[in-house]
Amino acid sequence: MSGSGNGGRTRAYEALRDSEELHRATLSNISDAVFLTDDDGVFTFICPNVDVIFGYVPDEVQAMRRIDRLLGENLFDRAELAARGEIRNIEREVTAKSGEQRALLIHLKAVSIQGGTVLYSCRDVTERKRMAEELRAARLDLAHASRLALVGELMASISHEIRQPLTSILGNTSAGLLMLDTRRGEPGEIREILDDIRQQARRAVDVMERVRALVCKRPLELRALDVNDVAGGLLRLVEGDARRRGIALLSELAPSLPPVGADPVCLQQVVLNLIVNGMDAMNGADGETRQLTVRTSRRDGGVEIAVSDTGHGIPAERMPKIFDAFFTTKRDGIGLGLAIARSIVEAHGGQIWAEDHAGRGATFRLTVPASA
DSSP states (O other), rough: HHHHHHHHHHHHHHHHHHHHHHHHHHHHHHSSEEEEOOTTEEEEEEEEETTTHSSOHHEEEEEEEHHHHHOOOOOOHHOOOOOOHEEEEEEEEEEETTEEEEEEEEEEEEEEEEEETEEEEEEHHHHHHHHHHHHHHHHHHHHHHHHHHHHHTTTHHHHHHHHHHHHHHHHHHOOOOOHHHHTTOOHHHHHHHHHHHHHHHHHHHHHHHHHHHHHHOOOOOEEOOOHHHHHHHHHHHTTHHHHHHHHHEEEEEEESSEEEEEOHHHHHHHHHHHHHHHHHHHHTSSSOOEEEEEEEETTTTTEEEEEEOOSSOOOOTTGGGGSSOOOOOSTTSOOHHHHHHHHHHHHTOOEEEEEEESSSSEEEEEEEEOOO
């Protein structure tokens, strides 16, 4: 019995030794840095690979004595950890031994292991954040290029919109000067001429401001917007182009809509792209049925914008691809407009989709959440 008992204890010791070696090997080779502290934040365990993220060897970290010397103060609320048992995805910027800034994602867990009460798991996400920032910048560049292409398509319409008020201003100015030269004008008539000049000048400035906003390169800025103002402004902008194409523009804008949280330029870009696409879809369609309608309505805690045309519709085989990058049915298109539109809408927490009306046109719908 004695020999059997000794053999059992030997096997148990060997199993424990193997388990400890396995844990040491695992902790030495994972990319995360793991620590244990007591309630006062004093280290009770430091992983052997701490230098991978922080550049310090374990003895140097042990000399710091407390975790806040490594990760900074006020990392978490102890009452919250006690109540929840764990806190995930705490973001923290730290300075490595080399002086380099590192971005960490920290996971905390309440434990009770050999005097340790808090387990810290630190993951280095510096490279991931850098790549995400580069991707965001690339998307902004692509969206800007798409806006420039849109403005290029609308130049004839924009020129017409500006030429009209400028022509009116020139005519009124000439009439006013003639009245002053001949001393025939009454003060009321001259005031009326000046008022008209001011209104036409404001109209020209308004058009230029909308164009300037579209062509400017700028970061995403969310603010509370009235969707009806956005839709109305864009319909005025494309009015000349629609008239030239023989397309009737209609609007059905629901009253008292909640403001949405969106970037004004990006939202204008998406809706303008849908309007231009809708007009393009009616090329070759019967003149009597060439209508483009913009509707707004409440939907699922936000606002829906719908752009409908009376073109040839979207064939079933094309429907799954229309939002894919580089898919286009236009002879001179590059197929990025709708892909960028979807990216912008999803970045705002919304959705965009298309509906075919059995060959009698199509409707593109997008939703944007209401502003908090």
